[in-house]
Amino acid sequence: MAQDHTTTLFAILTDTFAVPVDELTPSATFESLGLDSLDLVEITLILDEQLGVKLEDADLEDIVTLADAIAAIDAKQVLA
Amino acid sequence: MTDAPNHREVVVTGMGVITPAGRGVADAWDGVRSAKPAAAIDQTLASEGAPVTLACRVPAFDADAELGRGASRRLDRFTHLALIAAFEALEQAGLRDATTGEPASQAVDWDRVGVLLGSGIGGAETWASEYASFHERGPARTSPMFIPKMLSNTAAGMISIRSGARGPNMTVNTACAAGASAIHLGRDLIRSGQADVVIVGGVEAGITTLAVSAFAQMGALSRNDDPTTASRPFDVARDGFVMGEGAGILVLESASHAQARGAVALARVAGCGASADAHHQTAPPEDGAGAVLAMRRALADAGVEPSAVGHVNAHGTSTPLNDAAEAGALGVVFGDHLGEVAVTSTKGVTGHLLGAAGAVEAVFAIQALRDGVIPPTAGLRDVDPAIPLDLVVGEARPVVGLTHALSNSFGFGGQNASLLFATA
Numbered sequence: 001m002a003q004d005h006t007t008t009l010f011a012i013l014t015d016t017f018a019v020p021v022d023e024l025t026p027s028a029t030f031e032s033l034g035l036d037s038l039d040l041v042e043i044t045l046i047l048d049e050q051l052g053v054k055l056e057d058a059d060l061e062d063i064v065t066l067a068d069a070i071a072a073i074d075a076k077q078v079l080a
Numbered sequence: 081m082t083d084a085p086n087h088r089e090v091v092v093t094g095m096g097v098i099t100p101a102g103r104g105v106a107d108a109w110d111g112v113r114s115a116k117p118a119a120a121i122d123q124t125l126a127s128e129g130a131p132v133t134l135a136c137r138v139p140a141f142d143a144d145a146e147l148g149r150g151a152s153r154r155l156d157r158f159t160h161l162a163l164i165a166a167f168e169a170l171e172q173a174g175l176r177d178a179t180t181g182e183p184a185s186q187a188v189d190w191d192r193v194g195v196l197l198g199s200g201i202g203g204a205e206t207w208a209s210e211y212a213s214f215h216e217r218g219p220a221r222t223s224p225m226f227i228p229k230m231l232s233n234t235a236a237g238m239i240s241i242r243s244g245a246r247g248p249n250m251t252v253n254t255a256c257a258a259g260a261s262a263i264h265l266g267r268d269l270i271r272s273g274q275a276d277v278v279i280v281g282g283v284e285a286g287i288t289t290l291a292v293s294a295f296a297q298m299g300a301l302s303r304n305d306d307p308t309t310a311s312r313p314f315d316v317a318r319d320g321f322v323m324g325e326g327a328g329i330l331v332l333e334s335a336s337h338a339q340a341r342g343a344v345a346l347a348r349v350a351g352c353g354a355s356a357d358a359h360h361q362t363a364p365p366e367d368g369a370g371a372v373l374a375m376r377r378a379l380a381d382a383g384v385e386p387s388a389v390g391h392v393n394a395h396g397t398s399t400p401l402n403d404a405a406e407a408g409a410l411g412v413v414f415g416d417h418l419g420e421v422a423v424t425s426t427k428g429v430t431g432h433l434l435g436a437a438g439a440v441e442a443v444f445a446i447q448a449l450r451d452g453v454i455p456p457t458a459g460l461r462d463v464d465p466a467i468p469l470d471l472v473v474g475e476a477r478p479v480v481g482l483t484h485a486l487s488n489s490f491g492f493g494g495q496n497a498s499l500l501f502a503t504a
Binding site: 041045 | 152217220223
């Protein structure tokens with residue numbers, strides 16, 4: 001499951017946000033990739049569309065790294 | 081001129097443009113002098129079934145490569161154009177490192193650098209695409225970037241963010257006079273002592289099928305399919321304008337400030353005039369009375385007689401009403417001297433850049449002063465016999481002793497701006 005979500009998130013970041021593949025590591029922070037809170041909201045909209053996963057504002061507060069985001073998506077899908 | 085803080089002489093120390101005639105002042109100036117119209121069939125307009133498909137686009141550019149990753153996603157096209165022109169202008173003014181692209185931090189006190197831009201529409205493409213998405217996918221999928229991308233003040237904000245300019249920062253809208261109004265108000269920020277340097281100009285990127293369809297419904301656009309004569313200001317057969325896009329940015333600075341830091345003055349902003357027609361939502365009064373007021377105020381502001389002016393870069397949109405009213409207004413202002421004023425409209429090449437027009441044409445007027453050459457009005461074959469102007473037709477005209485050039489811009493709503501530039 002986690003691997004799928006990693007693939008999904010990385011694909012969003014390369015396709016929509018033009019992040020170079022070699023910068024995509026789980027420990028990378030969104031900030032280091034030049035992405036801010038507005039970008040994070042945009043990402044949640046795409047995740048909702050692609051996976052049906054709805055990350056809420058409270059979920060976003062704890063997301064700093066890509067691994068944090070993947071964990072949050074995993075948690076949501078387990079709950080669903 | 082005095083150096084009193086409330087009436088300081090203001091000069092131009094940098095210029096940058098991206099226009100359908102070319103990118104960069106040198107190329108764009110070559111483009112308008114060679115009088116080769118930039119109009120072409122626009123593939124987007126054609127594929128989307130727009131009623132008019134001729135438009136004047138700027139040369140292609142890669143926003144992400146030039147302006148940084150995310151620029152194409154986070155910034156509307158009009159902000160791209162403004163940044164490209166601003167970087168060129170700042171570089172010429174010695175305010176941006178040519179190699180690193182970084183602001184030249186020691187050159188000026190960036191707290192005293194303002195930004196004043198004009199735009200008629202702002203993020204037109206963002207409006208169109210986000211609204212289409214809204215209908216297709218619903219409110220819940222609305223992008224959080226929609227507002228910050230679309231707002232017409234974003235270009236001015238981004239110039240500040242990228243340069244570190246922390247002076248007054250604003251955007252003015254007088255539709256097709258916005259670029260000229262921004263120069264006027266930016267000049268006044270310096271005169272009133274609120275800034276030492278102001279980055280001014282106009283920007284527009286409104287070639288969308290929605291906007292083109294709307295202008296066409298008004299009867300404002302040319303229905304002529306021939307790209308070489310669709311935009312033909314002052315021609316007897318003119319039938320409307322051709323949509324253009326672009327940006328023109330100038331660095332204005334008090335003369336004493338420029339001198340103190342060793343910046344070269346390219347021209348002086350001698351006078352600025354603004355007025356309203358108080359007449360109609362879109363049409364000018366036949367006698368061009370509002371335009372007369374704007375031009376006379378610019379001359380009075382400069383303390384210059386009409387006889388000092390040797391060149392007018394006309395608003396000259398190629399619509400029947402504008403060109404007739406403007407010609408009449410020029411006749412009233414210049415009277416017996418009308419025959420000594422070489423008039424041109426560079427819109428024959430560039431099309432109508434709407435909110436960017438006044439700033440781009442200010443740059444062309446300054447180039448005419450610097451080079452002593454007046455570009456011809458492209459597309460113009462048969463001068464309207466009702467228009468008694470000395471129009472530059474066919475080839476660029478060399479002139480000797482040109483000291484003052486006027487640039488006119490008139491916007492929907494009856495908002496008029498006239499700028500008088502003088503040799504440095």
